[in-house]
Amino acid sequence: YEITGTEHEWKIEKGTGDNKNSFTxxxxxxxxxxxxxxxxxxxxxxxxxxxxxxxxxxxxxxTETVPVNAGxxxxxxxxxxxxxxxxxxxxxxxxxxxxxxVTLTADxxxxxxxxxxxxxxxxxxxxxxxxxxxxxxxxxxATKGAKVGTYPIVITFTNNNTIIxx
Numbered sequence: 240y241e242i243t244g245t246e247h248e249w250k251i252e253k254g255t256g257d258n259k260n261s262f263t264x265x266x267x268x269x270x271x272x273x274x275x276x277x278x279x280x281x282x283x284x285x286x287x288x289x290x291x292x293x294x295x296x297x298x299x300x301x302t303e304t305v306p307v308n309a310g311x312x313x314x315x316x317x318x319x320x321x322x323x324x325x326x327x328x329x330x331x332x333x334x335x336x337x338x339x340x341v342t343l344t345a346d347x348x349x350x351x352x353x354x355x356x357x358x359x360x361x362x363x364x365x366x367x368x369x370x371x372x373x374x375x376x377x378x379x380x381a382t383k384g385a386k387v388g389t390y391p392i393v394i395t396f397t398n399n400n401t402i403i404x405x
Contacts, residue, residue, distance in 0.1 A: 266316035270335040274368040282316035286324035341365035345392040
């Protein structure tokens with residue numbers, strides 16, 4: 240017997256139609272409060288490893304650095320493409336890091352006419368992140384020579400990550 244034939248190839252191509260790369264779990268993230276542990280985003284792709292990237296602007300530059308400051312932020316889920324499957328990039332997903340709530344209370348002070356004004360002090364309650372400077376300042380218009388009376392103590396602050404109530 241003499242056997243003749245031709246070679247054939249088995250060709251695997253990138254998916255198309257129902258087999259095209261897509262997100263099987265829609266990318267999502269929930270916000271959190273400043274100083275708390277960041278939420279873990281969710282999202283899965285049919286093919287490839289999903290990475291999450293973040294920006295302070297919807298159309299801004301995205302990085303893998305998870306934001307920490309209070310405000311509005313955006314997250315995208317991305318998959319790097321290969322010879323076997325296409326890259327993916329989700330639409331930006333908006334989320335918010337809420338300001339931490341802190342209460343400042345100026346301590347009442349008193350003195351007698353003609354005496355030096357005691358140092359102004361305050362108490363803080365609520366969550367303060369280690370290392371944060373709330374930028375607290377206390378002022379009063381009471382002075383050593385002021386008339387007998389009651390004078391307000393004014394509290395100001397400069398921290399953008401907290402909501403401070405007085």
